[in-house]
Structures are given as structure tokens and as C-alpha cells.
Amino acid sequence: MFNLTYEFKLKPNKEQINTFESWLEINRLVYNHALRERKDWYKSRSCRINACSLHNCYIIPADASRPTYASQCKSLTAAKKDYPELKSVQSQVLQQTLKRLEVAFVSMWERNFGFPRFKKHGRMRSFVFPQMNGERLKPSILNLPKIGWVKFRQSRDIPTGGKIKQARILKRVSGWYVMLTVQWDVNPPQPMPHGEGAGIDVGLTSMVATSNGHLYKRPRFFVDAERKLKLLQQRVSRKQLGSNNWLKAQKKVAKLHEYVANCRKDWHRKLSHKLCDDAGMIFVEDLNLIGLSRGMLGKHCLDAGFGQFFNILEQICFKRGVYFQKVDARKTSQICPNCLYETGKKTLANRIHACDNCGYTTDRDIAAAQVVRIRGLAAVGHTVKMLNEGKTVGFPVS
Structure with a gap:
């Protein structure tokens, strides 16, 4: 079915x-x-x-x-x-x-x-x-x-x-x-691993970073609308509770929220199609989204809509025959994708990955996406060639 x-x-x-x-x-x-x-x-x-x-x-x-x-x-x-x-x-x-x-x-x-x-x-x-x-x-x-x-x-x-x-x-x-x-009454076949694999890392500075070096900046849907939302909510507070003018002001607030949600969903769909254009396999992190929403940057995580983006991306992958899988998200930003050496924790201000072991340097989010790709390919049974040294690995990085 x-x-x-x-x-x-x-x-x-x-x-x-x-x-x-x-x-x-x-x-x-x-x-x-x-x-x-x-x-x-x-x-x-x-x-x-x-x-x-x-x-x-x-x-x-x-x-x-x-x-x-x-x-x-x-x-x-x-x-x-x-x-x-x-x-x-x-x-x-x-x-x-x-x-x-x-x-x-x-x-x-x-x-x-x-x-x-x-x-x-x-x-x-x-x-x-x-x-x-x-x-x-x-x-x-x-x-x-x-x-x-x-x-x-x-x-x-x-x-x-x-x-x-x-x-x-x-x-x-x-x-x-x-x-x-x-x-x-049909059972459509599930997409199988094939073609070029792409790892995806999500964040707040760049909404999406791919393993092939692309960065997609995050539109601030809710943050950009906060000023107008504050003005509309002030107008609501000045109306008599339950009056017709109060209902009209409430409706304007609701319309703004719906507009922001529609813009976010539309951008997620367009980005998902763009990611599926050049990949036969897509791997993403299996994040604790509830924990992120309750953290210090919870408002911005909810504004980015990571959960909705993953759901839409999975649907688009199924529709276009692209293999989709979630992998372990632990320490993706602490491991060098070139030599698998653990470089240690990075502060949020440190946006560059520089490995002390092999000297590999790249953007922090791109390095994390490359680690996600390595784990994804290893999980589906592919051998992964290191970027510079030609080494191979056939097991997921833990």
C-alpha cells in the first residue's frame, strides 16, 4: 500500500x-x-x-x-x-x-x-x-x-x-x-544507494554545507519579521479584549505567522530539489532536534526549521529516486575528514578546520559535511577514499 x-x-x-x-x-x-x-x-x-x-x-x-x-x-x-x-x-x-x-x-x-x-x-x-x-x-x-x-x-x-x-x-x-x-495498491521500490554521495551539515551560520564545498546561507524568516510582528502585537494589546477590532488585529498577526511559515517551507523545498540535482545519495546528521530547540539558540534553531527541512528533503529524495539516510552526528566537527584524526572541540567563533596531524584546512561546516559523507558511505558498504592520501576506510567513524 x-x-x-x-x-x-x-x-x-x-x-x-x-x-x-x-x-x-x-x-x-x-x-x-x-x-x-x-x-x-x-x-x-x-x-x-x-x-x-x-x-x-x-x-x-x-x-x-x-x-x-x-x-x-x-x-x-x-x-x-x-x-x-x-x-x-x-x-x-x-x-x-x-x-x-x-x-x-x-x-x-x-x-x-x-x-x-x-x-x-x-x-x-x-x-x-x-x-x-x-x-x-x-x-x-x-x-x-x-x-x-x-x-x-x-x-x-x-x-x-x-x-x-x-x-x-x-x-x-x-x-x-x-x-x-x-x-x-502498489508498493513503489525504495531508492537504492547509487551514484555520487553527498554529506550535509546543517547550522545557523550556513543553513546547509555540502561535502562538495557548497554553502547555503540561512534566510532569517522569523527574525526579519520580528519588528513587524512586535508592532502588530502592540496593536492587539491596545484593543479591547474580544472586540471586533481585537479580532481583526489578531488576524493580522496570524497572517504574518502563516506568511513566515510558507516562506520557510517554500525555501526548504527549493533547496531540497537543488541538493538532489547532483547526488544519487544524500546523508544527513541524526540530530537531537528537541534538545537544540531548548538550548540557548533555540529561537534561531526553530526559525531555521531543521526538522521540517529533513522531512521535506527525505520526501524529495524518495520522489526523485535519491537514496537518503541519517548517520551518527557525534563529533562530526571534531574529526578531520582527510586523516580521521580527532582534532578536539572547536568554539563557535572558530569557523576554520585546520588539522594538526595532516595540515588539511577547509571551512568548518564543509569538513563536518565531509565526515557525514564518509560515515554514510561506510554505512551503506562503500569504501571511502581519503581526500589527499588515497587511503580507504570501510567502517563508520565513531
Whole structure:
């Protein structure tokens, strides 16, 4: 099975927009109620059994089971008798909202994410139709369950032979969008190692440094927009909270954020295609992106969007038949790519790699990219020739 997701901009009428808005609000209320049930159950188990708390006390029977996705789906079905507005939303859409909460708790336990938080008005921005059976798609028009046919701007064609598995309706400041997941009963071959290998090192001075000596300067998407963003946020703070002028000012802030995100994604895609032009294999560092985002330069790391760039680069490599692999990122800037001698740590101010053992000198980021290339080629079983001495190595550098 092979899945692809296509994103199109919807062109709904006023009645359909009102339906989307009401569905988002109902999904938000269901999400918050389910989260409250789980949070109360956890807090009831943290109370002392021989004394009541001075602040709050959650009295829930000891034999009450922990709320789960299955149990809350049953409660949702029973709640439709008391709350008729729940029937206006397609049943599977509400179930997907509960599954979204379940995924949030699983991520908290397994991926060290934070505790799920309640969503205030306007924070729920998408809902999902998990099944799209029957005839759902025609040129520039989409049939959504319980809503009907909705026009959309078909910016590109969808190849025939695929089946629409699900549709996600997404609200952005620029309008409403639909993300269609299409499935084909094929298994496309994965790209195999071939051609010229290229190592890539990412950084803040140069966004990308390649092993063949190219440096691509990082555009400062968010930093360049900070001055305008500060001005717009000051205007928001001067408006009466909740007024129409406050909403208009908030919309301008959101539009600026979306513009910055679109510019960043567009640049990442163009750069990924450029890197794939002259390479049959691309190797990148397997970085701890969460740790980088929480460091001293976290704002600039998030502005560069290393994680998004790696994801887009991997997609473009698969699309163009280029082999993509991540390698160990430890000590890539401390090893000489010419003789594999460990030169020691460098300060951030030191931008030149100069090896004391062999005398090889080059840009620090380019040297790190060359080490990444050596590790990548060794990982796929290729022998690597040293730059000057003609030596070979067939093992990854640790």
C-alpha cells in the first residue's frame, strides 16, 4: 500500500462555513470534557487516603477504571441522548477527536511530551473524516459526509487508480483547506544507494554545507519579521479584549505567522530539489532536534526549521529516486575528514578546520559535511577514499 496526502484550498459557501465552525466548537467541547474526565481520574489517585486536601479533593470510587478511548466512545454514544447537538456532527469525526486525545496521552508517556492541555475557543482548528466510502471526488468538487458537495481549488491532478481513505478539514487564517489521503495498491521500490554521495551539515551560520564545498546561507524568516510582528502585537494589546477590532488585529498577526511559515517551507523545498540535482545519495546528521530547540539558540534553531527541512528533503529524495539516510552526528566537527584524526572541540567563533596531524584546512561546516559523507558511505558498504592520501576506510567513524 502506498499513501500520499494532497492539500487543496476549499471554497465553501456561507452555510458550509457555519457548519465547519459549529463542528469545530463541538469537537473542542468533546475534547475538553474527555480531558477533564481523565485528569480528574488521575488526580483522584494522587490524593491521600487518610486525609483530604486543603485545596481540592477528587472523590472517585476506587474501583472506577481509567478512562480510555473505548470507554469514552461508549460514553459519547450515551451522551447524544442528553445533548442533541452532538448528533449534528458525523459520529466518526467525534471519535477521531477522542483518538486525538488518546494519542496525546501516549505521546506524553512514550515520547516525554507534556500533559495535554485544554483548548480555549478557537484553538481547535481541524477535524477528520476517517472513512470516505463511495463517490467522493469530482473535478474541483468534494463530497463530505453529512455536509455534501464542497468546491475546492484543484491546483494539481490526482493520479487515477487511487482510493480516498480520509479527509482532514483544516482552518487557517487564509481560509479553509482539505488534506486528502489517497491510497494506491502498489508498493513503489525504495531508492537504492547509487551514484555520487553527498554529506550535509546543517547550522545557523550556513543553513546547509555540502561535502562538495557548497554553502547555503540561512534566510532569517522569523527574525526579519520580528519588528513587524512586535508592532502588530502592540496593536492587539491596545484593543479591547474580544472586540471586533481585537479580532481583526489578531488576524493580522496570524497572517504574518502563516506568511513566515510558507516562506520557510517554500525555501526548504527549493533547496531540497537543488541538493538532489547532483547526488544519487544524500546523508544527513541524526540530530537531537528537541534538545537544540531548548538550548540557548533555540529561537534561531526553530526559525531555521531543521526538522521540517529533513522531512521535506527525505520526501524529495524518495520522489526523485535519491537514496537518503541519517548517520551518527557525534563529533562530526571534531574529526578531520582527510586523516580521521580527532582534532578536539572547536568554539563557535572558530569557523576554520585546520588539522594538526595532516595540515588539511577547509571551512568548518564543509569538513563536518565531509565526515557525514564518509560515515554514510561506510554505512551503506562503500569504501571511502581519503581526500589527499588515497587511503580507504570501510567502517563508520565513531
